[in-house]
Amino acid sequence: MANDEVHSGRRRFLTATTAVVGAVGVGFAAVPFITSWKPSARAEVAGAPVDVDIAKLENEPGMRMIVQWRGKPVWIFKRTPEQLKALATLDGNLRDPKSDNPDQTPAFAKNEARAIKPDIAVIVGICTHLGCVPGYVPEMLPQPFDSKWQGGFYCPCHQSRFDLAGRVYQGVPAPSNLEVPPYHFVNDTHLVIGVAPKGAA
Ligand code: FES
Numbered sequence: 290m291a292n293d294e295v296h297s298g299r300r301r302f303l304t305a306t307t308a309v310v311g312a313v314g315v316g317f318a319a320v321p322f323i324t325s326w327k328p329s330a331r332a333e334v335a336g337a338p339v340d341v342d343i344a345k346l347e348n349e350p351g352m353r354m355i356v357q358w359r360g361k362p363v364w365i366f367k368r369t370p371e372q373l374k375a376l377a378t379l380d381g382n383l384r385d386p387k388s389d390n391p392d393q394t395p396a397f398a399k400n401e402a403r404a405i406k407p408d409i410a411v412i413v414g415i416c417t418h419l420g421c422v423p424g425y426v427p428e429m430l431p432q433p434f435d436s437k438w439q440g441g442f443y444c445p446c447h448q449s450r451f452d453l454a455g456r457v458y459q460g461v462p463a464p465s466n467l468e469v470p471p472y473h474f475v476n477d478t479h480l481v482i483g484v485a486p487k488g489a490a
Contacts, residue, residue, distance in 0.1 A: 338483030340475075341365060343409065347478075353412065353425055356483045362414040362422065363470055365480075372453050373408065375429060375439040376401050383456045385466055393455075393466045395416070397489035403454040403469050405486065412455040413468040414442075421446035423467075427453065445448070 316319055317475035332489035339358045339414055346367045353366040368376075397405060404410055414424050423442035432438040434448060442451040450458040455467030471485035 294408040314413050318388050336483070338481045339363075340479065340481050342479055346409070346479040351427060353427075356482065358413075358470060361470075363482055364410065364414045364425070366410050366425075366427075368402070368408050368410055368453055370408075371429065372427070372440050373402060376452060376454055379439060379452050379456070382458055383452065384457060384464075388456070388466060390465050393468045395469060395471055395485060395489065397486050398469045401454065403456070403466070405472070405474060409480075410453065410455070411469060411472050411482065413470055413479070415468070416444040416445055416446065416449055416463055417457065417465045417467060418444065418449050418461075423451060425451070 336359055339356055341354065341356055343354065343365055346354065346365070349367070350367065353364055355362050355364055357363070386397050394403055401407075403412075414422055421444050423444040426432060426438065426443050427440045428438075429440045430438060432443070434443055435450060440453045442453075442455070444450070444463065447462045449461040449463035451463070451467055452458070455469065457463045457466050459490070470482055472480055472482045473484055473486040473489075475481045
């Protein structure tokens with residue numbers, strides 16, 4: 290009788306243990322299922338267009354906003370009339386001044402400022418050499434790396450230089466201009482990154 294009690298006690302213990310293992314097993318079994326659909330959900334969010342309020346660019350001249358789109362930093366900043374004027378003087382120093390390479394410049398941005406609105410720049414902040422993030426040096430002042438600097442981006446990894454339209458200088462390791470992502474304006478203070486203007490390539 291005492292044995293029976295011991296056995297039934299052990300059985301209860303075993304049953305309880307099995308139940309716990311079973312529950313854990315279900316837990317483990319459920320994880321791969323959840324992880325198996327997580328990446329696509331994540332990818333959907335990561336690839337989704339990003340709505341950006343750029344009103345603050347008006348109030349803080351020289352300010353640069355950085356938003357993430359598809360895992361890449363996208364820079365949005367406002368260029369001054371002087372900076373825009375300087376862009377026109379740089380063609381002779383640049384590798385692809387007219388943005389003829391369509392890999393970095395969608396047709397809607399194939400102009401000097403590489404933009405829909407000349408003063409508002411929207412550029413992917415990844416160096417086209419080996420993927421470092423170039424520094425923002427907007428001041429039109431001599432720099433240690435360029436005595437005639439007209440504002441732009443300087444990549445500290447291997448010294449590539451880009452102007453304020455993201456166009457690459459000649460004689461640097463980066464082979465091409467910085468990428469302009471697809472984007473469009475919803476109104477004067479809102480733009481959407483990830484979707485080109487209606488009817489644009
Ligand atoms: S990664 Fe920018 S110059 Fe090499």
